[in-house]
Structures are given as C-alpha cells and as structure tokens.
Amino acid sequence: MTHIIVFNLLLGAACLYAFTRGGAPERLTAAVFLIAACASYYAPFSRYRQVELTLFAIDLVTLAALALIAARADRFWPLYVSALQLLTLAIHGAKAYQPGLVYWMYGGASGKIAYPMIVLLVAGVVRHRKRLGEWGRDPDWSFRA
Numbered sequence: 001m002t003h004i005i006v007f008n009l010l011l012g013a014a015c016l017y018a019f020t021r022g023g024a025p026e027r028l029t030a031a032v033f034l035i036a037a038c039a040s041y042y043a044p045f046s047r048y049r050q051v052e053l054t055l056f057a058i059d060l061v062t063l064a065a066l067a068l069i070a071a072r073a074d075r076f077w078p079l080y081v082s083a084l085q086l087l088t089l090a091i092h093g094a095k096a097y098q099p100g101l102v103y104w105m106y107g108g109a110s111g112k113i114a115y116p117m118i119v120l121l122v123a124g125v126v127r128h129r130k131r132l133g134e135w136g137r138d139p140d141w142s143f144r145a
Helices: 002-021 024-042 053-072 077-097 103-112 114-135
Strands: none
Touching: 002 024, 002 114, 024 053, 024 077, 024 114, 053 077, 077 103, 077 114, 103 114
C-alpha cells in the first residue's frame, strides 16, 4: 500500500510542477497522466490473474493521446514517454500470449513503467524552463505540412 501512496505523491507533485511551470505539451501530458491514473484507479480488475482488458483499453487510449502529443510537440521527450507507454501495452500482450505469466510480474511490470514516464515529464519541464531562460521563448508545437 505504501508504494501506491508514494506513486500518487510523485505523480501529483510532477503534474503540479508541469501545470505551473511547463509549456503546453507538458501540461497536456500531465493531464493525460492524471486522467489515466484516475481511470485505472476506478477500473475493475481481477488482481492480474488474467489480461486486464479495462486497463488495456485505458493504456491504449493513453498511448493514442501521448502519441498525438509527441507528433505535434516541439520536444523530444514525448517520444520516449510514448515508447514507454507502448511497452506497457506489450506487457498486456505478453500476458495474453502466456496466460501462465505470474500475476505479480504482470502487475508489477505494468505499474513500474510509470516511474520513468514521470521522470521524463519533470525533465521536460526543467528543459522547457531552461530554454525559456536562455532564449526567452520555447515554441510548444511544431506544425509540419
């Protein structure tokens, strides 16, 4: 239970930092993280004994949102966040392929990937603030033809 409290505190602090100091990609990513965390909290699950289809759907929608941010943001870090989210979906695929995968491995692996995603969000905000300080501006979005 302690790990859930620690995760929620880290997520809340990182998202608050992104909302107050980040650019549009950082704020939008923080919102996606919070929505996904809340949806996952209220999703019914079977203690990871089988593929968690509700969590899979939440992770799939989260990946779509993060990939859209990565495609338009004038930053590199959203690409890495999207890749980590894709890895989360791969873990669901591994459980579907090998139903005998031990439940603690399935649940643990899918949950632990969120920590580097939070670190990347914070690093993105730090880099955004640095670019603002150096150049006075930091374009949020790159619109390609």
